[in-house]
Amino acid sequence: MACNLRALMHAPHSTLAHLAQTHGPLISLRLGQHQTIIASSSTTAESILKTHDRDLSGRVIHPSYQYHLRGFIEHSLVWSQPNDQWRKLRRILHSELLGQRMMKAQAWIREKKVVEMVNGLKERKEGGVVDVGQVVFETMLSLFCELVFSCGLDGLEMSGSELKKDVWRFMEFMGKGGFRMQDHVPFLVKLFGGGKRDNNSVGLVMNRVIRSWEGIITRRRSMRSESGRGSDFLDILLGCGYSDIEINVFLLEILAAGTDTTATTIEWAMSELIKHPKSMSKLNQELQQVVLLHQEQQEQNQDCSKDVQIIRESHLPHLHHLHACINETFRLHPPAPLLPHYALNSCQLMGYEIPKGYPVIVNIWAIGRDPEVWKNPLEFLPERFCSNEDKEGYWCNNKVEYNGSDFRLIPFGSGRRMCPGIGLAEKVVPLILASLVHGFEWRLTDGMELEDVQMNAKFGLTMKKDPPLLLLHKVKN
Numbered sequence: 446m447a448c449n450l451r452a453l454m455h456a457p458h459s460t461l462a463h464l465a466q467t468h469g470p471l472i473s474l475r476l477g478q479h480q481t482i483i484a485s486s487s488t489t490a491e492s493i494l495k496t497h498d499r500d501l502s503g504r505v506i507h508p509s510y511q512y513h514l515r516g517f518i519e520h521s522l523v524w525s526q527p528n529d530q531w532r533k534l535r536r537i538l539h540s541e542l543l544g545q546r547m548m549k550a551q552a553w554i555r556e557k558k559v560v561e562m563v564n565g566l567k568e569r570k571e572g573g574v575v576d577v578g579q580v581v582f583e584t585m586l587s588l589f590c591e592l593v594f595s596c597g598l599d600g601l602e603m604s605g606s607e608l609k610k611d612v613w614r615f616m617e618f619m620g621k622g623g624f625r626m627q628d629h630v631p632f633l634v635k636l637f638g639g640g641k642r643d644n645n646s647v648g649l650v651m652n653r654v655i656r657s658w659e660g661i662i663t664r665r666r667s668m669r670s671e672s673g674r675g676s677d678f679l680d681i682l683l684g685c686g687y688s689d690i691e692i693n694v695f696l697l698e699i700l701a702a703g704t705d706t707t708a709t710t711i712e713w714a715m716s717e718l719i720k721h722p723k724s725m726s727k728l729n730q731e732l733q734q735v736v737l738l739h740q741e742q743q744e745q746n747q748d749c750s751k752d753v754q755i756i757r758e759s760h761l762p763h764l765h766h767l768h769a770c771i772n773e774t775f776r777l778h779p780p781a782p783l784l785p786h787y788a789l790n791s792c793q794l795m796g797y798e799i800p801k802g803y804p805v806i807v808n809i810w811a812i813g814r815d816p817e818v819w820k821n822p823l824e825f826l827p828e829r830f831c832s833n834e835d836k837e838g839y840w841c842n843n844k845v846e847y848n849g850s851d852f853r854l855i856p857f858g859s860g861r862r863m864c865p866g867i868g869l870a871e872k873v874v875p876l877i878l879a880s881l882v883h884g885f886e887w888r889l890t891d892g893m894e895l896e897d898v899q900m901n902a903k904f905g906l907t908m909k910k911d912p913p914l915l916l917l918h919k920v921k922n
C-alpha cells in the first residue's frame with residue numbers, strides 16, 4: 446500500500462490508525478521509497494514485542510538523523526541497535542538510577558521535590574494562570590538535577606521554560622523521523638537538510654541543552670581527581686570512564702525521555718479530570734479518605750514527625766481510583782504513541798514475511814482505542830479498570846497492568862526495548878497527580894466552559910496536548 450507522506454507528517458498516529466480500520470491491524474505501507482510495517486492491534490503488538498522481540502528490536506537511523514545528529518547519534522542509547530554498548534548503558538541505568546534498589550533509596554528525594562512543587566504553587570498568587578505541563582516538567586527537571594548532579598534547578602545555566610521548549614523541539618524532530626520526505630528521497634537531505642536550519646535546528650537545540658550542564662561536568666572532573674568517587678549519577682558515569690560527549694548524549698536522552706513523557710501524562714490526566722468533574726470529585730474523596738486514615742494511624746503511633754496533609758508514596762497503593770484514572774489516561778493518550786522498531790533479521794510475522802531492514806512501527810495509540818478490545822473506546826471511563834465485569838469480553842478488569850505483560854495497554858512498550866524508566870514513572874506520575882488534586886481546587890480560566898477544553902495533540906516522539914492546559918488554582922483549606 447502506498448501512502449501520502451504529507452498526511453502522515455501532521456498526525457501519523459491517527460492517520461495510521463485510520464488506515465488500520467480499513468486495511469486491518471498489520472499493514473505494509475510504502476512511505477516514499479521504503480516499505481514500513483505497521484501493527485495496530487494487541488495481537489500484532491504481542492507478536493512483534495514478544496514472539497519476535499529478538500528480530501524486531503532494532504532502530505532505524507533515518508537520513509535526517511544522520512545529517513543533523515552527526516557526532517551524537519553514535520553515542521545514543523535510544524537509537525542504538527541492541528548491542529553491547531546499549532546493554533551496558535541500560536545496565537547502568539537500572540543499577541544506578543532507575544532499578545528497584547534506587548527507587549527505594551530515592552523515595553525521600555521524589556517526595557521532597559513534589560513538596561517543593563506544592564509549596565511553589567501555594568506561594569503563587571491565587572487566580573493566576575498555571576501552565577500545568579510546565580509545572581510538572583520543572584518538577585521532573587528538578588528531580589533529574591538532584592539525582593544526576595546533586596543540585597537544584599538553579600544549578601543549570603538555562604531556565605526551566607527554555608529547557609522545556611528545547612526538549613520539545615528535540616522530541617518533535619526525533620518523532621517525525623521516517624515521516625519526512627527527506628528520509629525517503631536521500632538527495633533531499635543534502636538539499637534541505639532534515640528539518641529546520643534556523644536557531645532551532647535540532648543540532649543547535651541539543652548543544653544548547655548540553656551547555657546548560659557542561660560547567661557542572663567540567664568542575665566535577667577536576668574535583669574527582671582530588672577527592673575520588675562521589676555518590677550521584679554523574680559520579681558513576683565519570684567513574685565508568687565515559688567521555689564528555691558520551692555523558693552528554695546519555696543525559697540528554699534520559700532528560701528528554703523522563704521529563705516530557707511524565708509532564709505530558711499528567712497534563713492529559715488533569716485535562717480529562719477537569720472535563721469529567723465526577724471523576725475529579727471521586728478522586729478528591731478518595732484522597733481525603735486515605736490521607737485521613739493514615740493521619741489517624743500516625744496519631745495512634747504518636748508519630749507527629751510528618752506533615753499529615755502531604756501525599757506520600759506510602760499512600761499510593763491505597764489510591765485505586767487514582768490508578769484507574771492514570772491507566773485510562775495512558776490508554777487514551779499514551780505519551781509515546783508509536784514504537785519505532787526495525788527488523789534486524791528477516792522473520793515470519795503472523796504468516797507474513799518481514800524482510801531484514803524494514804522499519805516496524807507499533808501504534809499503541811490505535812491499540813488503546815481499538816473497539817474490538819475496549820467498549821466505548823473514546824470515552825474517559827476510569828471505572829473500566831476498577832470493575833471485574835468482563836461479561837462481553839470488552840470491559841477490562843482491574844487486573845490490566847501496564848508493565849508490558851498485557852498487550853491491550855502498553856504505554857511503556859514491552860520486551861527488551863521496554864522503557865527502563867517505568868519504575869520511576871510508576872512512582873512520580875501518581876504522586877504528582879495526587880498532590881495537585883489534593884492540594885488545590887482547579888478551575889478553567891474565566892469565560893472557558895468544559896467543552897472549550899481542546900483535547901488536540903501535537904505529534905513528536907511524545908504526543909503533547911495542544912494547546913497546553915492552563916488552569917486557575919486555589920489552595921484548599
Ligand code: HEM
Pocket residue numbers: 522523524543698699700702703704706707710779780781784785856857858859861862863864865866867869870874
Ligand atoms: C510516563 C512516563 C513514560 C512513558 C509513558 C514512557 C514510554 C516509553 C516508551 C513507549 C519507550 C519506547 C519503547 C520501545 O521502543 O519499544 C520508552 C523508551 C525509553 N524510555 Fe521511557 N517512558 C516514560 C518515562 C521514562 C523515564 C522517567 C525515563 C528515565 C528517566 C525513561 C527513559 C527511557 C529510555 C532511556 C528509553 C529508550 C530505551 C531503549 O531504546 O532501549 N522513560 N519509554
